[in-house]
Amino acid sequence: MNAFDALMAHARETQALAQVAGRLGWDQETMMPRGAAPQRGEEMAAMEAVLHARRVDARVADWLAELEGTDLDAPAAAQLRHIRRSHTRASKVPAALAARIARVTSQAQGTWADARGSDDFSAFAPTLEEVIALKREEGQALANGGDVYDAMLSDYEPGTTGAELEAMFGALRPELSALRAAVRDAKAPPTLKGTFDEAAQMKLTRKLARAFGYDMTHGRVDKAVHPFSSGSGLDVRITTRTNPDDPFNCFYSTIHEVGHAAYEQNISRDYLLTPLGEGVSMGVHESQSRIYENQIGRSRAFTGWLFGQMKDTFGDFGIADEDSFYACVNRVSDGYIRTEADELQYNLHVLLRFDLERALMADDLQVADLEAAWNDRFEADFGYPVDKPSNGVLQDVHWSVGLFGYFPTYSLGNVYAGCLHEAMRSALPELDSQLARGDTSAATGWLRDNVQSHGGLYEPREVIARARGAEPSEAPLLAYLKEKFTGIYGL
Amino acid sequence: MNAFDALMAHARETQALAQVAGRLGWDQETMMPRGAAPQRGEEMAAMEAVLHARRVDARVADWLAELEGTDLDAPAAAQLRHIRRSHTRASKVPAALAARIARVTSQAQGTWADARGSDDFSAFAPTLEEVIALKREEGQALANGGDVYDAMLSDYEPGTTGAELEAMFGALRPELSALRAAVRDAKAPPTLKGTFDEAAQMKLTRKLARAFGYDMTHGRVDKAVHPFSSGSGLDVRITTRTNPDDPFNCFYSTIHEVGHAAYEQNISRDYLLTPLGEGVSMGVHESQSRIYENQIGRSRAFTGWLFGQMKDTFGDFGIADEDSFYACVNRVSDGYIRTEADELQYNLHVLLRFDLERALMADDLQVADLEAAWNDRFEADFGYPVDKPSNGVLQDVHWSVGLFGYFPTYSLGNVYAGCLHEAMRSALPELDSQLARGDTSAATGWLRDNVQSHGGLYEPREVIARARGAEPSEAPLLAYLKEKFTGIYGL
Numbered sequence: 010m011n012a013f014d015a016l017m018a019h020a021r022e023t024q025a026l027a028q029v030a031g032r033l034g035w036d037q038e039t040m041m042p043r044g045a046a047p048q049r050g051e052e053m054a055a056m057e058a059v060l061h062a063r064r065v066d067a068r069v070a071d072w073l074a075e076l077e078g079t080d081l082d083a084p085a086a087a088q089l090r091h092i093r094r095s096h097t098r099a100s101k102v103p104a105a106l107a108a109r110i111a112r113v114t115s116q117a118q119g120t121w122a123d124a125r126g127s128d129d130f131s132a133f134a135p136t137l138e139e140v141i142a143l144k145r146e147e148g149q150a151l152a153n154g155g156d157v158y159d160a161m162l163s164d165y166e167p168g169t170t171g172a173e174l175e176a177m178f179g180a181l182r183p184e185l186s187a188l189r190a191a192v193r194d195a196k197a198p199p200t201l202k203g204t205f206d207e208a209a210q211m212k213l214t215r216k217l218a219r220a221f222g223y224d225m226t227h228g229r230v231d232k233a234v235h236p237f238s239s240g241s242g243l244d245v246r247i248t249t250r251t252n253p254d255d256p257f258n259c260f261y262s263t264i265h266e267v268g269h270a271a272y273e274q275n276i277s278r279d280y281l282l283t284p285l286g287e288g289v290s291m292g293v294h295e296s297q298s299r300i301y302e303n304q305i306g307r308s309r310a311f312t313g314w315l316f317g318q319m320k321d322t323f324g325d326f327g328i329a330d331e332d333s334f335y336a337c338v339n340r341v342s343d344g345y346i347r348t349e350a351d352e353l354q355y356n357l358h359v360l361l362r363f364d365l366e367r368a369l370m371a372d373d374l375q376v377a378d379l380e381a382a383w384n385d386r387f388e389a390d391f392g393y394p395v396d397k398p399s400n401g402v403l404q405d406v407h408w409s410v411g412l413f414g415y416f417p418t419y420s421l422g423n424v425y426a427g428c429l430h431e432a433m434r435s436a437l438p439e440l441d442s443q444l445a446r447g448d449t450s451a452a453t454g455w456l457r458d459n460v461q462s463h464g465g466l467y468e469p470r471e472v473i474a475r476a477r478g479a480e481p482s483e484a485p486l487l488a489y490l491k492e493k494f495t496g497i498y499g500l
Numbered sequence: 501m502n503a504f505d506a507l508m509a510h511a512r513e514t515q516a517l518a519q520v521a522g523r524l525g526w527d528q529e530t531m532m533p534r535g536a537a538p539q540r541g542e543e544m545a546a547m548e549a550v551l552h553a554r555r556v557d558a559r560v561a562d563w564l565a566e567l568e569g570t571d572l573d574a575p576a577a578a579q580l581r582h583i584r585r586s587h588t589r590a591s592k593v594p595a596a597l598a599a600r601i602a603r604v605t606s607q608a609q610g611t612w613a614d615a616r617g618s619d620d621f622s623a624f625a626p627t628l629e630e631v632i633a634l635k636r637e638e639g640q641a642l643a644n645g646g647d648v649y650d651a652m653l654s655d656y657e658p659g660t661t662g663a664e665l666e667a668m669f670g671a672l673r674p675e676l677s678a679l680r681a682a683v684r685d686a687k688a689p690p691t692l693k694g695t696f697d698e699a700a701q702m703k704l705t706r707k708l709a710r711a712f713g714y715d716m717t718h719g720r721v722d723k724a725v726h727p728f729s730s731g732s733g734l735d736v737r738i739t740t741r742t743n744p745d746d747p748f749n750c751f752y753s754t755i756h757e758v759g760h761a762a763y764e765q766n767i768s769r770d771y772l773l774t775p776l777g778e779g780v781s782m783g784v785h786e787s788q789s790r791i792y793e794n795q796i797g798r799s800r801a802f803t804g805w806l807f808g809q810m811k812d813t814f815g816d817f818g819i820a821d822e823d824s825f826y827a828c829v830n831r832v833s834d835g836y837i838r839t840e841a842d843e844l845q846y847n848l849h850v851l852l853r854f855d856l857e858r859a860l861m862a863d864d865l866q867v868a869d870l871e872a873a874w875n876d877r878f879e880a881d882f883g884y885p886v887d888k889p890s891n892g893v894l895q896d897v898h899w900s901v902g903l904f905g906y907f908p909t910y911s912l913g914n915v916y917a918g919c920l921h922e923a924m925r926s927a928l929p930e931l932d933s934q935l936a937r938g939d940t941s942a943a944t945g946w947l948r949d950n951v952q953s954h955g956g957l958y959e960p961r962e963v964i965a966r967a968r969g970a971e972p973s974e975a976p977l978l979a980y981l982k983e984k985f986t987g988i989y990g991l
Binding site (some may be wrong): 032044 | 511512513516517520523524533534535536537538539540542543545546549550562715716717719720734772773975979
């Protein structure tokens, strides 16, 4: 076997094992018996050890060295780029540090949950300091003298820097905050009335999943406390949740996760179980979930069709017509919680976290000052104060488990979704009349061909630039949000 | 770390990975999307490669050599015995042969299924010859000059030989065949009337599982085409099936699988994720599933309670009283299929397979003569001829996937169950009055303490001998079956 074939065979087996580890995670959130948790911890750790050993395997470095300078076609070169990145990343972090981070963050998650339960940031602060110190040490190992936060970012969004994001997000923030203030002063749209049978929600949610092109022969829909999508290739599963008072939570969780899952399902089968065979970055992934959920799923045209589906399923629920339903779906409400935020406010939540975590990593902000910094920033952006830490600095699990550099990919995904939406609209002039019939095939087909099918072939920014025909920018997202919400709120 | 701790840490991680691989199998039969099969094949193969590499790891041999002659307590010595056996077994079979067997049997299963579908043994015969040749080669590698069939047996039932089984089964066969003939001439008990709601079956089946001590916080019940139990320690899942015409299929599949699962759940937690932390052999495993299903679950006392449960659940189903219900549950019917056979006939099906597969391996029987040999033997033991190969030589998947030496463990399990039942009855004089209330706790507690909790501590035969207070024998099973069926059939 030549070096390329040997390397790819090794990579393929690693990808297969990574799929197994991922499915353990799915099982844990959907099927696992309650009492199995301690054993599951050991099973996951054993899988992680196997995967780590494969990533740092010295033969990988040998094969890569042997292939240095070889003339390869674009997919083969991209495979090598991914393998090299993963090998280098895994090799840079000392095993002892990686083990310590795993141990500390595993305990820190419990400490965070307790602190959130008792609404006491000071109970979490010492643990957070320890996590930050360890993650900074890891970042320094990865950065090789470069910017620590950028090194962290590259785990989730290779090729993007904090400075780029700062410029992008800096342009968004004042405009979003002003739009949000204007909407707050306007008359609010109606809300849903009544309760919505949960079995009927699940039935309609499966119909919605199929309407957005989710392939049930290579996936399945279950319930989970926090909806997620899991797996690549031929086995991509989603979860959703139901609440009898809020069917939108179920439907838009489903559509969001279908966006993630469709990306994984639609990658070229040539890349199955190879490093190119999964979504290229968190930001591009989020662009798919968000454009499915928001630009398509919450559009005037599609919500017109959904209104009919909901009336057929649930009868009268206090909304008179399609226009009122569209406004109801897109209602902007006060709220502290990122995961419950509407399309207009969501990015303000993320931008806040990006600035704070970057300052923490640069040692420009101390944990002792974090709660006050959070509360000041929240009030400045949203116009009202945080009432308690569980609605503020303690609301997200991310920092407790060491996820720094992850938050900004949510907003980057929205920015990318804005770019893609603009390009898709100009390519598909009949889109609204299709969506009004519940037919998303042109939209999802365009995304499949221009983004999803490529998998890891291009770098994240390049995927978007190729689909858009121009470099990514926050401008389309901003224009879209302004037009949408000034329309709904009659501003 | 000393050699023992290092060896055990390695073994523990291997056990954890084996649990992961096992859960993939569970997922495949219960949850996996249909289209995921090709990817799943690669995932399973990757896990198998990881497990194989760990079993043949040269460090294992070094640690074992270093520990040779060390004074260890009984559990530690037993751990080493299991690790040594697994390492030796994996090291004896050349990797190329193992790979060839995996490839050929994977295809052979499809060939067998097609041949069964078209009722044409000749379409399967060449493939079976190839499988037998490969398995014989593997057996020779394992046997080191000893008996090939005994080497195969030791994969499933360490310490047992074909000669021992031949003696045991030889004593059973004429007696069972004669009893079966006598029953066939007697008046048949009544059958169930009506259809039985499948959701109600599942509800009652969960109640039955709990009544037999299945721990739902460390397990779950799902449906599968072929019921099975899966996993060890803190995550032991079972499956069952429903048929609206035959609720007994559901209930007794569940009780059978609970027997397997309770064994795994009740092993001492000291052995969790170690080689001692799983059932010690197929035969001992089957003794648990069979004693739960038959000696307890189909007893006069327990079926009296089940009759009331079924009446409460389904109303009238054409059975007048507890005695008729007991006879109905234990009805002996003509039939060709092993997996559908009643307690009386089941072993005759297995003994037939044992004799034929042993002759095949010893080259005393050729594949060309197998179908005729099967049909002759069936008619001799059951009193009527086989009508077609799918009801005869093609009915079981086992040989196509290379399982030789596996069949006899089913009957060995029944023999062991007979021994355990005799001992349990004399230890628990109040057993019937407890079972008549649906209370199995004394019976399952006795089995837990005398068999299940030991896990792999003792060799299979020793577990049964210790529980019985005497060497295993087929006599108690035979006495039990004679008493039971002469009673039911008034012989």
